[in-house]
Amino acid sequence: NAGVTQTPKFQVLKTGQSMTLQCAQDMNHEYMSWYRQDPGMGLRLIHYSVGAGITDQGEVPNGYNVSRSTTEDFPLRLLSAAPSQTSVYFCASSSTDNNEQFFGPGTRLTVL
Amino acid sequence: GENVEQHPSTLSVQEGDSAVIKCTYSDSASNYFPWYKQELGKGPQLIIDIRSNVGEKKDQRIAVTLNKTAKHFSLHITETQPEDSAVYFCAASLAYDYKLSFGAGTTVTVRA
Numbered sequence: 001n002a003g004v005t006q007t008p009k010f011q012v013l014k015t016g017q018s019m020t021l022q023c024a025q026d027m028n029h030e031y032m033s034w035y036r037q038d039p040g041m042g043l044r045l046i047h048y049s050v051g052a053g054i055t056d057q058g059e060v061p062n063g064y065n066v067s068r069s070t071t072e073d074f075p076l077r078l079l080s081a082a083p084s085q086t087s088v089y090f091c092a093s094s095s096t097d098n099n100e101q102f103f104g105p106g107t108r109l110t111v112l
Numbered sequence: 113g114e115n116v117e118q119h120p121s122t123l124s125v126q127e128g129d130s131a132v133i134k135c136t137y138s139d140s141a142s143n144y145f146p147w148y149k150q151e152l153g154k155g156p157q158l159i160i161d162i163r164s165n166v167g168e169k170k171d172q173r174i175a176v177t178l179n180k181t182a183k184h185f186s187l188h189i190t191e192t193q194p195e196d197s198a199v200y201f202c203a204a205s206l207a208y209d210y211k212l213s214f215g216a217g218t219t220v221t222v223r224a
Binding site for chain 1 (some may be wrong): 113116118121145146148153154155156157158161201205207209210212213214215216217
């Protein structure tokens with residue numbers, strides 16, 4: 001199993017540009033989520049999904065959209081990037097059998 | 113929502129000594145407390161977790177203790193080794209809620 005994969009690893013955007021961060025998992029996990037990691041602030045939940053077709057907001061959802069059309073994929077969209085969205089983004093997945101969340105390797109995003 | 117505080121923010125220990133990281137949480141309903149280790153350039157990885165029905169859990173050189181009355185939990189690493197150098201995060205959530213609230217992280221450096 002590849003586990004949780006994320007693409008791209010690095011991305012530089014200009015203010016106002018849009019992009020999609022990709023996340024996929026091959027463990028048939030029902031639960032998937034997106035976090036952002038900023039220095040001194042730990043990881044903060046952006047959006048999450050408990051299954052295909054179901055998404056909900058986390059702690060810091062503004063400026064981000066998500067969809068979950070399949071069990072495997074959970075893309076995160078930035079419609080109009082802002083410098084405040086410069087961060088490292090992690091995708092995670094979990095089975096509903098237990099709480100253990102598996103994290104991807106992260107995407108480092110810089111918005112100029 | 114849940115607020116998790118973590119101390120210290122940095123910790124330097126001599127190889128072979130013990131390391132202790134402490135976290136407090138605000139929501140008395142939280143009952144799942146995982147600890148994650150993050151190595152440079154990688155995503156967080158679960159190293160141990162504890163649920164509210166137990167007060168202590170051990171796995172080789174690492175242990176976690178939980179005091180629900182005081183709403184705090186701690187990570188103990190004994191006989192530290194250079195490979196223990198990393199950033200450690202505590203987190204809290206309701207069991208099977210999947211929405212983790214993270215502490216700000218502790219950078220542990222093990223000196224040879």
